[in-house]
Amino acid sequence: MNQIIQQMVAACKKADLTVEVLEPAGKIKVNAADGNAHMAETVTLAPDKDGELMWWWSWGMPICPATQLDRAVALVSNVVAIPIF
Secondary structure, eight states: OHHHHHHHHHHHTTTEEEEEEETTTEEEEEEETOOTTEEEEEEEEETTTSSEEEEOOOTSSSSETTTTTTHHHHHHHHHHSOOOO
C-alpha cells in the first residue's frame, strides 16, 4: 500500500473515522465511526495539473496537498459528520 495512503488511513482512524481502502495506490472511503454509512466520502490521492500530489473529493475538486494530512482529515471529517440539529 502507498505510504501516503497508509498515513492518511492512520490519521483518519486517529480522528475516529472509519476508513476502507478501495485502491491501495490511492483511493479510500471515509465515514464517521458512529455515523450513517451513507454519509461517506471517497477520497483520491492523485497529482494536479502541475504534478503536485493532492487529495481530491469524489466530485473532482482538490482538498489540499497530500502532505497536509491533518488538514485533509479535518476537511473530510466535516463532510462525513452527521449534523446535530
